[in-house]
Amino acid sequence: MQPIKPDTRQAVTDSAVSVRNVSKVYGDVQALKDLSLEFPRGELTSLLGPSGCGKTTLLKIIAGLLPATSGEIEVNGVKVTGPGPDRSFVFQDFALLPWASVIRNVAFGLELRGVAKSEREAIAEKYIREVGLAGFEKKFPHQLSGGMRQRVGLARALSVNAQVLLLDEPFSAVDEQTRRKFQEDLLELVKNEKKTFIFVTHSIEEAVYVSDQIAILLPRPSRVSEIIRPSSFRDKSVDNIRRDPEYLDIVDRIWASLRSYVE
Amino acid sequence: MLKHRPLMLKLLSALIVFGAWEIAGRVPVSYAFPTFIDSMAALARMTFDGSIFVAYAETLQPLVVGVLISAVFGIGLGLWIGLSKGFEWLFSPIFIVMQAAPLAALIPLLVMVYGIGLTSKVFVVCIMAMPVIVLNTASAVRNTPASLKEMATSFLAHDRDVLLKIILPAASPVIFSGLRLGVSAGFIGAILSELKITPTGVGDIITYSRSIADYPSMYAAIFSIILLAVIFLNLLEKLEDILFEGNNRGYAAD
Numbered sequence: 107m108q109p110i111k112p113d114t115r116q117a118v119t120d121s122a123v124s125v126r127n128v129s130k131v132y133g134d135v136q137a138l139k140d141l142s143l144e145f146p147r148g149e150l151t152s153l154l155g156p157s158g159c160g161k162t163t164l165l166k167i168i169a170g171l172l173p174a175t176s177g178e179i180e181v182n183g184v185k186v187t188g189p190g191p192d193r194s195f196v197f198q199d200f201a202l203l204p205w206a207s208v209i210r211n212v213a214f215g216l217e218l219r220g221v222a223k224s225e226r227e228a229i230a231e232k233y234i235r236e237v238g239l240a241g242f243e244k245k246f247p248h249q250l251s252g253g254m255r256q257r258v259g260l261a262r263a264l265s266v267n268a269q270v271l272l273l274d275e276p277f278s279a280v281d282e283q284t285r286r287k288f289q290e291d292l293l294e295l296v297k298n299e300k301k302t303f304i305f306v307t308h309s310i311e312e313a314v315y316v317s318d319q320i321a322i323l324l325p326r327p328s329r330v331s332e333i334i335r336p337s338s339f340r341d342k343s344v345d346n347i348r349r350d351p352e353y354l355d356i357v358d359r360i361w362a363s364l365r366s367y368v369e
Numbered sequence: 370m371l372k373h374r375p376l377m378l379k380l381l382s383a384l385i386v387f388g389a390w391e392i393a394g395r396v397p398v399s400y401a402f403p404t405f406i407d408s409m410a411a412l413a414r415m416t417f418d419g420s421i422f423v424a425y426a427e428t429l430q431p432l433v434v435g436v437l438i439s440a441v442f443g444i445g446l447g448l449w450i451g452l453s454k455g456f457e458w459l460f461s462p463i464f465i466v467m468q469a470a471p472l473a474a475l476i477p478l479l480v481m482v483y484g485i486g487l488t489s490k491v492f493v494v495c496i497m498a499m500p501v502i503v504l505n506t507a508s509a510v511r512n513t514p515a516s517l518k519e520m521a522t523s524f525l526a527h528d529r530d531v532l533l534k535i536i537l538p539a540a541s542p543v544i545f546s547g548l549r550l551g552v553s554a555g556f557i558g559a560i561l562s563e564l565k566i567t568p569t570g571v572g573d574i575i576t577y578s579r580s581i582a583d584y585p586s587m588y589a590a591i592f593s594i595i596l597l598a599v600i601f602l603n604l605l606e607k608l609e610d611i612l613f614e615g616n617n618r619g620y621a622a623d
């Protein structure tokens with residue numbers, strides 16, 4: 107009975123997050139309309155779509171920060187009614203505490219959970235190292251570059267050890283070189299952390315490069331127009347992905363379906 | 370050298386002001402305007418004979434009580450107004466009116482209700498000090514970045530955590546600037562009440578020395594109040610540094 111049938115090649119593995127017929131209305135703006143999407147466990151799914159199509163909205167509904175107008179979200183089979191320890195968010199605007207040092211910012215999620223100071227700082231230090239900020243523990247956000255701040259936000263989300271990571275354009279504030287480095291790091295992270303990543307981006311190349319599954323959203327009111335699962339190049343070494351014919355093919359295909367909305 | 374720059378600048382500006390005062394007193398601008406040196410001599414005399422301490426024992430009572438009440442209730446009320454969604458329209462106008470009201474016109478009314486004792490003076494201090502503290506606190510709380518609150522919520526913060534770990538630290542610079550303004554206004558209120566209600570304490574020194582044309586003493590008293598206010602404001606700044614250590618990082622001018 108669904109008006110839009112998602113690509114049926116998915117649903118082989120079990121889902122960490124299921125979005126079912128979710129609609130969201132802000133006053134007179136309908137941001138999402140009857141959107142359904144499955145996020146396979148342990149994989150990275152990108153949400154790709156024109157600006158203002160409701161990607162942040164969808165992410166916040168999954169996070170439990172916004173109520174859906176209708177429809178429901180399940181995380182590990184449990185209906186979402188608010189934020190939970192199974193999900194953590196990397197914010198588009200970083201949302202760091204300007205009065206707190208890097209280590210306190212990274213440990214903030216654990217602090218709110220009542221983890222003892224020495225324990226949470228040990229965990230925070232580990233993730234600060236993991237995102238490549240070792241040595242900056244005592245610095246304050248204003249002493250960091252945009253990209254470094256973004257990594258603090260990433261380390262904070264990782265340190266609470268949630269099963270599902272929601273990343274809202276986490277690489278928007280970095281230059282192209284750093285961005286490529288981050289994308290490689292992200293691939294490592296997906297491999298090592300065994301978590302489910304939901305990743306919003308504006309970049310077609312980035313989405314294809316890092317994703318196990320790409321969901322293309324239509325402009326408002328937003329639904330999933332297409333789901334693409336790259337198959338052949340995921341196992342190749344990171345250096346070869348960008349030369350892979352399937353990679354180039356998928357980038358072209360996505361551009362072809364999105365360009366009509368730009369013109 | 371650079372470390373002492375702010376101090377040097379402060380000393381320099383003090384030197385310029387006092388120099389101008391000395392010159393203006395020597396010209397003289399008015400026969401009722403003493404020189405800086407004469408005024409300091411009068412201040413030294415009042416310090417040695419102890420009269421200034423007696424006066425401050427009197428003046429500080431309404432000032433300290435009034436400022437404490439204003440700080441505690443002002444911040445409390447400001448937090449409440451800032452946090453509640455619907456009450457702003459009801460309370461903010463009261464404090465805006467209080468801030469704008471001609472206090473001198475209200476004093477006879479206060480005296481009629483509360484007499485000429487400490488209560489009326491405390492009221493005057495509160496009327497001067499409270500509005501800016503309430504309004505600053507309320508607007509600071511209301512302007513807490515929504516993204517920080519959302520972040521805390523996403524990491525499972527309770528309402529209490531959001532208040533203590535997000536809203537208060539984020540609002541504290543503006544709350545403290547409200548406190549500084551409120552305290553300065555409280556000083557004005559304390560002296561005003563001593564001039565308008567009953568001449569006691571420092572207000573008495575001012576009134577009395579003016580009536581006998583002892584202008585150096587009058588200006589010495591005024592100067593001592595300004596000095597005390599400056600010392601007090603600096604202490605407040607230190608308190609802010611201690612309470613919200615991270616705040617002056619990233620916001621500080623230099």
Ligand SMILES: Nc1ncnc2c1ncn2[C@@H]1O[C@H](COP(=O)(O)OP(=O)(O)OP(=O)(O)O)[C@@H](O)[C@H]1O
Binds near residue numbers: 135156158159161
């Ligand atoms: N709080 C809100 N109130 C009203 N409308 C909103 C609100 N938040 C978002 N919208 C509207 O909902 C739509 C989707 O917004 P959203 O932020 O989810 O888009 P997005 O896909 O994340 O865009 P971008 O890629 O530019 O970040 C937009 O048209 C926006 O105007």
Ligand SMILES: [Mg+2]
Binds near residue numbers: 161162163198274
């Ligand atoms: Mg967005």
